[in-house]
Amino acid sequence: MPLVINLKRKKRTKEWYLIYLDDGHEILSYIDFIIKFKIKTGKQLTQEQIDEIKSSSELIFAKEIAYKFLSSKPRTQKEVEERLRQKGVNENIISRVVEEIKNYGFINDLEYARSFVFDRARSKTVGKFALKQALLAKGISNEIIDQVLSERENVVDEFEIALALANRKLKQIKSSKKKKRDKNEQKRKIYEFLARRGFDWDVINSVIRRIFNDFKFEN
Incomplete structure (x- = not known):
């Protein structure tokens, strides 16, 4: 049976120890197992004891990491796993x-997605396509995304958001000291701007029609 040749507490912790064995291995152990197995220099450990220390300590270690990661702000399941x-x-x-x-409710992708979407709905700066891409990147399922975007449609007018953004952008374009742009160039700039913000073509089309009163624009 392996023999404990050294036992050291990890720096800046009170609960974690490194157990050094005479076969060259070292084990990260939570303090509970140091006490349970009365581990000290010269103590022999069975393989069953070693396996329990390793698996149980790793579980505790992983929980500490996860809960600390979640303590600063909500996270998705994918973010915690990564x-x-x-x-x-x-x-x-x-x-x-x-x-x-x-x-325990500390990870809830549906509530995370709702919060994410409606926080950005209040800022009125992006469209639903951009929201969907951002949520997909965070590991949120398509089913949840579709649900929260459907909920968003009941309280958010995508057209009005895009129209307000487009009007501000048009003012910038017209007030620019650079070369003046004709109407078609202005339309193109508005289109590109709204597309980058994640608005779909139907919304962009409607916005440009409203602003310019026509839609003779080649994409």
Whole structure:
């Protein structure tokens, strides 16, 4: 059986220790297992004890990482999983930790998506396509995205948001000291601006018709 040749507390922690064994291995252990198995220099450990220390300590370690990561602001399931992978946690443990956190309500992709969408709805600066792309990048499912964007349509007028943005952009274009642009160039600039903001073609088309009273514009 491996023999403990050294035991050191990790720097800046009170609960974590490194156990050094005479076979060259070292084990990260939570303090509970130091106490449970009365570990000290000269102590022999069975393989069962070593396995328990490793698996249980890794689970505790992963939970600490996850809860600390969530303490600053809400996160999606994908963000938490990626954080744990960055810290070297294995997939088995990641699944267990994420499932526990979800059960406690600390990860909720639906509520995250709602908050994300309606926070940006108040700012009135982007369209639904941009919102969808941002949520997809955060690992939110298409089903949840479709649901929250559908909810958004009941309280947000996409056309009015795009129209306000386009009018401000048009003022900038007209007041620019650079070369004056003809109407078709102005339309093109408005189109490109709204497309970058994530508005779809139907909305952009309607906005340009409203502003210019016609739509003789080649994309």
